[in-house]
Amino acid sequence: MPSKIRIALDAMGGDAGAAVVVPGAAISLGRHRDAEFLLIGDRARIEPELDRHHQLKAASKIIHTDVAVSGSDKPSQALRRGRRTSSMWMAIDAVKQGEADVAVSAGNTGALMAMSRFHLRTLPGVDRPAISGIWPTKRGETIVLDLGATIGGDAHHLVSLAVMGAAMASVLFDKKRPTVGLLNIGVEEIKGHEEIRDAGEILRARNLPELDYIGFVEGDGIGKGHADVIVTEGYSGNIALKAAEGTARQMAELLREGMQRTWMTKLGYLFARDAFQALRNKMDPNKSNGGVFLGLNGLVVKSHGGISAEGFASAIDVGYEMVKFDLLNKINQMLNREGGALNSVQAAQEAVS
């Protein structure tokens, strides 16, 4: 019998806590029968939710704590106050202790990253971790990183993002040599920061067997699906993600309002419901929920805080797949192959500069 995929859930994270986390787990379990869950949080809140989901109850264990990291805690505060005792920490700790294969939390991003980094430590060869997300595109899906873990960074950092993103794409999209682009702006001569140009030169010069570097990609190239992986530092990655999500939400709202305006448009909505459903299936932020932390000795997935149970289930699904397809070992292999892709990159960078 194959072993179970063990998922630790921070049942106090996000705007709704257990009320979203538990039904989310039930939805994900329906799709992945070989999953089992550690539900970490206030037993008094988890149990009533769990009583409504019998299959989940049979596949879950509650670990009680009533300490929650708040959404407004600074990372350093969260580390000080919530270390060892908070549901967020205990979910990460379950990964650290080998009791879970992945931790999923909808809590405070900065706190989750700080705790994950502090407790799990970065992989050898990786200086700074990243948050990667899955972006719906015209041609399918694209992995974008970093979405805000690390602000700025040199060419070496960007190259390590490329390697980690390619590892994730190879397991997620089942591609041997996923295409990788560097996010940049269009105009030739003022083409972005020096570190982006340098990273491009290194990636081209190294011609790594694990990824196919295709050059610079502009902001609208993400949605066009120009590459399997798009790499940028955390500030612009976060801005791009939120600008795109904001636009999608804005258009969906406009459309919803427009459809309610007259009996004609309401009728139109009824007839064209399939088309709207298709749009929602593709562009719903719920569906692409789940930011994978990369570069750590353990798997952690961040869910949006203000998400539905369906959305939280998507984040669990992402965590499940990362375990199933052995992302961590894959990244480690890529980082260590041939004496370390990143070490050879570092040497190349020194040669370039």
Add this chain to the structure above:
Amino acid sequence: MPSKIRIALDAMGGDAGAAVVVPGAAISLGRHRDAEFLLIGDRARIEPELDRHHQLKAASKIIHTDVAVSGSDKPSQALRRGRRTSSMWMAIDAVKQGEADVAVSAGNTGALMAMSRFHLRTLPGVDRPAISGIWPTKRGETIVLDLGATIGGDAHHLVSLAVMGAAMASVLFDKKRPTVGLLNIGVEEIKGHEEIRDAGEILRARNLPELDYIGFVEGDGIGKGHADVIVTEGYSGNIALKAAEGTARQMAELLREGMQRTWMTKLGYLFARDAFQALRNKMDPNKSNGGVFLGLNGLVVKSHGGISAEGFASAIDVGYEMVKFDLLNKINQMLNREGGALNSVQAAQEAVS
């Protein structure tokens, strides 16, 4: 009789040149009867177009040149090859010589900025120019800058963007003290580059009479209309703009495809046409076309290259309004008031650092 608004058009810029520029001018003239045009480009291409638009013909003068700046020219190449002779240069020169109040071009952004900067020079107190755009939001419109003129920049640069953006908002939105936000990412402690934090401190400390600084705004806050003006350096501004435009286009395409799928959805489209039209009116990139170059001794507006005549007309409209409402003098006044808002800002910055 009030004087005319004189608009110089680069009739060789953009993907289609005169075939879009001339009908675009005709559309804009229909909305602004006091406009007149210098059409600069190949007479053999302009004249046949102009023959179809009699009112425009009466309000226009052709200045012939057959030298065009190509879309692939680097800014330095364009300056070397196209100086004095190209349609792009001659449009800017018309502004420089006082023969036009504003120049509009759909040509190569880098070349247009390089030529504008070289020929018009920056305003006193402004180190580096910016490209500003008008972004459709939930609450109306927001000015976003810089969209890609200048990569990076210190706190002083960001503050000068805030002042120039506020001047533009005050004329465009008719507000005495427009709200201004700095684009940043959400997490408290890793809240972005130091220069953004410093710029925030300066803007708060100075409490300028021309603008109401409201703090940091995240990527999705642009579309929510959190501020009249959103300030960021050119790399992330360009990425945000293109990510948002790309998403809007992607959703529109998905919707169009979805509506064509079955007879039910087609019928739905017919009934709900008003709702789609409202969505298009709001989110169509054509409608928000026209990036105003700020910080120069003269007005230049950049249109998208691959745009329709309607879209190019929007860019002309933006230029028209900037002249009509005397943007340039307004910016100069703001920069020079009380011994210069920016100089006092610079002093404040030294005090802070």
